[in-house]
Amino acid sequence: MVKSWEGKIIRSDIIRGHLDSIILRLILEKDRYGYEISKEISVRTNDRFRIKEATLYAVFQRLNRKELIESYYGSITHGSKRKYYRITPLGKAYLHEIAKEWQETKEIIDLFMEGL
Amino acid sequence: MKTLKQLVDKLFKDVPESEEKRVIKQEILENLEEKVQDLMAQGKEEEDAINKAIIEFGDVDEIKQELMQKTFPPKKNMSKVNLGFSIWGSLLIISLFVFANFYYTPKEIWFVYPTFVVLWWPLSMLFIWLRSR
Numbered sequence: 645m646v647k648s649w650e651g652k653i654i655r656s657d658i659i660r661g662h663l664d665s666i667i668l669r670l671i672l673e674k675d676r677y678g679y680e681i682s683k684e685i686s687v688r689t690n691d692r693f694r695i696k697e698a699t700l701y702a703v704f705q706r707l708n709r710k711e712l713i714e715s716y717y718g719s720i721t722h723g724s725k726r727k728y729y730r731i732t733p734l735g736k737a738y739l740h741e742i743a744k745e746w747q748e749t750k751e752i753i754d755l756f757m758e759g760l
Numbered sequence: 761m762k763t764l765k766q767l768v769d770k771l772f773k774d775v776p777e778s779e780e781k782r783v784i785k786q787e788i789l790e791n792l793e794e795k796v797q798d799l800m801a802q803g804k805e806e807e808d809a810i811n812k813a814i815i816e817f818g819d820v821d822e823i824k825q826e827l828m829q830k831t832f833p834p835k836k837n838m839s840k841v842n843l844g845f846s847i848w849g850s851l852l853i854i855s856l857f858v859f860a861n862f863y864y865t866p867k868e869i870w871f872v873y874p875t876f877v878v879l880w881w882p883l884s885m886l887f888i889w890l891r892s893r
Contacts, residue, residue: 677791678787678788678791679791679792679794679795682791683798694816696816696817696818696819697788697791697792697816697817697818698817698818698819698820698821698822698823699818699822701784701787701788701822701823701826702822702823702825702826705784705823705826705827706826709826709829726790727783727786727787727790
């Protein structure tokens with residue numbers, strides 16, 4: 645969910661298209677587990693964007709299938725093992741590619757959105 | 761936290777049983793439990809915290825879709841093979857008509873009619889193949 649400047653909740657299709665990169669970026673910084681990632685997203689965006697858990701796990705599945713991330717079980721916390729995710733070399737390459745692409749896209753869209 | 765487990769079970773009840781399903785349910789349950797504990801640490805009642813976590817969970821269909829995709833890999837494109845098969849098959853059938861025509865009734869040419877009927881087969885396969893390219 646994204647709150648626009650009016651405070652209304654708006655559809656966030658544009659962000660949804662970049663969820664893979666957002667999550668890859670967070671895992672690139674360090675290995676993380678599910679709840680940590682959703683919390684980190686809320687904290688960094690100052691609660692302006694919140695990822696739904698359902699979406700998050702769907703992204704994990706997808707990234708895993710594309711072999712951009714891999715998972716492993718960490719040490720025992722709260723009586724059970726946490727499932728951590730780590731980025732693969734392929735995932736790093738992909739993320740860098742996407743980051744470049746995003747810069748391009750942003751420049752192009754900015755040409756039309758700035759100065760209004 | 762028994763109720764959370766029941767809720768996760770309910771979310772996934774129409775997904776076919778698999779090792780993957782078990783793993784992802786376990787993962788989701790653990791993360792939800794942590795979220796609930798976090799919310800309670802912020803001063804929420806347990807019931808409120810659980811409700812909030814469930815409401816914020818979102819649409820489980822997204823996960824289902826991903827799980828299904830894994831079990832059913834995308835179909836291989838068979839249209840080229842189908843086209844080849846239809847061409848060879850129709851040629852065989854047409855040559856049977858030609859043979860029957862000239863062997864039994866050489867004075868009357870009728871094999872053209874069934875030939876037109878049979879040609880729909882490779883023709884339709886050709887267009888399916890063209891579209892899939």
